[in-house]
Amino acid sequence: MAIYLGLDSSTQSLSAVVIEVSPASEKEAANRRVLFDLSLQLDAELPQYGTRNGVLPSSDSQVAHSSPMLWAEALDLLLGRLRKEGLDLSQVRAIAGSGQQHGSVYLAPKFQETMARLNSSLPLAEQIGGLFTRPTSPIWMDSSTHEECEELNRSLGGPAEILELTGSRAFERFTGPQIRKFYREDPQAYSRTEKIHLVSSFMASLLAGRHAPVDPGDGAGMNLMDIRNKEWALLALAATAPGLKAKLPAIAASWTVVGRIAPYFAARHGFSPEAKVVAWSGDNPCSLVGVGLVKAGQIAISLGTSDTLFGFMPELRVDPAGEGHVFGAPTGHYMSLICFKNGSLAREKVRDRLGLDWPGFNRAIESTPPGNDGRVMLPWFDPEITPAVLAPGVKFYGLDWSAGPALARAVLEAQMAAMALHSRWMGVAPRSIYATGGASANRVILQIMADVHGAEVYPFKVGKSAALGAALRAWHADLKDQGRDPSWEDIVRGFAEPDRGGAVRCQPQLHEMYRRFIELYQACEDHALRGGPEPGPKQAAFRAQVRRA
Numbered sequence: 001m002a003i004y005l006g007l008d009s010s011t012q013s014l015s016a017v018v019i020e021v022s023p024a025s026e027k028e029a030a031n032r033r034v035l036f037d038l039s040l041q042l043d044a045e046l047p048q049y050g051t052r053n054g055v056l057p058s059s060d061s062q063v064a065h066s067s068p069m070l071w072a073e074a075l076d077l078l079l080g081r082l083r084k085e086g087l088d089l090s091q092v093r094a095i096a097g098s099g100q101q102h103g104s105v106y107l108a109p110k111f112q113e114t115m116a117r118l119n120s121s122l123p124l125a126e127q128i129g130g131l132f133t134r135p136t137s138p139i140w141m142d143s144s145t146h147e148e149c150e151e152l153n154r155s156l157g158g159p160a161e162i163l164e165l166t167g168s169r170a171f172e173r174f175t176g177p178q179i180r181k182f183y184r185e186d187p188q189a190y191s192r193t194e195k196i197h198l199v200s201s202f203m204a205s206l207l208a209g210r211h212a213p214v215d216p217g218d219g220a221g222m223n224l225m226d227i228r229n230k231e232w233a234l235l236a237l238a239a240t241a242p243g244l245k246a247k248l249p250a251i252a253a254s255w256t257v258v259g260r261i262a263p264y265f266a267a268r269h270g271f272s273p274e275a276k277v278v279a280w281s282g283d284n285p286c287s288l289v290g291v292g293l294v295k296a297g298q299i300a301i302s303l304g305t306s307d308t309l310f311g312f313m314p315e316l317r318v319d320p321a322g323e324g325h326v327f328g329a330p331t332g333h334y335m336s337l338i339c340f341k342n343g344s345l346a347r348e349k350v351r352d353r354l355g356l357d358w359p360g361f362n363r364a365i366e367s368t369p370p371g372n373d374g375r376v377m378l379p380w381f382d383p384e385i386t387p388a389v390l391a392p393g394v395k396f397y398g399l400d401w402s403a404g405p406a407l408a409r410a411v412l413e414a415q416m417a418a419m420a421l422h423s424r425w426m427g428v429a430p431r432s433i434y435a436t437g438g439a440s441a442n443r444v445i446l447q448i449m450a451d452v453h454g455a456e457v458y459p460f461k462v463g464k465s466a467a468l469g470a471a472l473r474a475w476h477a478d479l480k481d482q483g484r485d486p487s488w489e490d491i492v493r494g495f496a497e498p499d500r501g502g503a504v505r506c507q508p509q510l511h512e513m514y515r516r517f518i519e520l521y522q523a524c525e526d527h528a529l530r531g532g533p534e535p536g537p538k539q540a541a542f543r544a545q546v547r548r549a
């Protein structure tokens, strides 16, 4: 048997999923299993970095940075822990990974020389401190680059042009606008920077001890890659910062073997020096594989720090409204995605405000009527990505902070209505939805998802879909490296299978009601963001209809 390691460096944690497979038989669903999974919470395990929910404190609500040293130290810690838990790392044939998307790491020259000289008896973090030209990394929650986005719009011909070129309009959290901000604020540090990595390619570079490429899955989240030919878009590079091409890693297919594991990790954690390091990708592209979406027609919703809705896309189709994204899929095709920043942290804030635990939160939801009597909350605790909201603030229509249990229902109904509304461009009316991420274990949440979307919802037994997807990618890349051509359906079979017995069915009469609720939600968004009419009359009509039904 062969074992493969998938890692997921996410906002709040670093996770590992280890799979064991019979090396010669990617077609057989037997002889394969998840051997191990483990997570390390960053705030709790590495409190010296001072992060909260994985983010460094900032007085500016639009700024969200974390520490690349924290991610590196977490890697060292997690590998040590895997070994302590009894995993024989010498058996790992290949490692791949998944990173929170869009975040960037700025490295000084001599990265490769430093990695080659590391002393394996000392912690990694003690030896790489001098490698960063920017000590902190802007992450996907940062929305402080509105001005840079506007500049890119001006130099590249406008949002529609950037969308056509890169698969997304200019977004504040995307790496290109973030690089431009760094260049403008600290041109000297920018010019001292030898390489700018994504979180994914940085982590792969550590493991391989050399600069790893960016894959088209994560590369598409930069506003710098030509979405059609999956190469750097030179016009976008030129509009972003001078000399950028030389500072970016190469773009390479997701199944690229970057090299063998760096001697430091082999000696320190007991890997075989032959273990292969495979290119890392973004967490959403990895999740696509981790929930088995390797052909069209299905969508998945991931309920994590961010909530995302995504689907496999055989042919490129961009969102004309500019809210959604097209990324590369790890299979070599495309994926569509929309991202909501006010995901699990918004749910937690409402729960905490009500002074409840999760079972109490669920009971609160169940004590209120579906549709909440037309009461709507816009849960924009933090600046929101979809729809674009730069100045945060929770908005209420027909309720306030004293509404008790109705608040619990309001946050979820708003999140689900926003997903249904803003995913219309994808052109899929799913009959079933795969649900993943931490909150997908909550069946009350899944019921609202099923009823709002009018679909059957399937949860997964392995909730860590990004790390599982990474482990599957490691296996796939190893087979490709041996000259084989495994099919993705064969790779995911038996691993990325939804829990059919745990399906949550849509209640058709409630779906009918939620279709009207989505219109009401849309009217509230229009009022809050675009000067639309006060939605009071719509709420009254909704309430009357619900009572009649």
Ligand code: XUL
Residues within 6 Å of the ligand: 010, 011, 099, 100, 101, 102, 140, 173, 221, 282, 283, 284, 306, 307, 308, 339
């Ligand atoms: C996707 C996005 C988030 C992060 C979370 O565009 O910004 O889902 O990838 O880690």
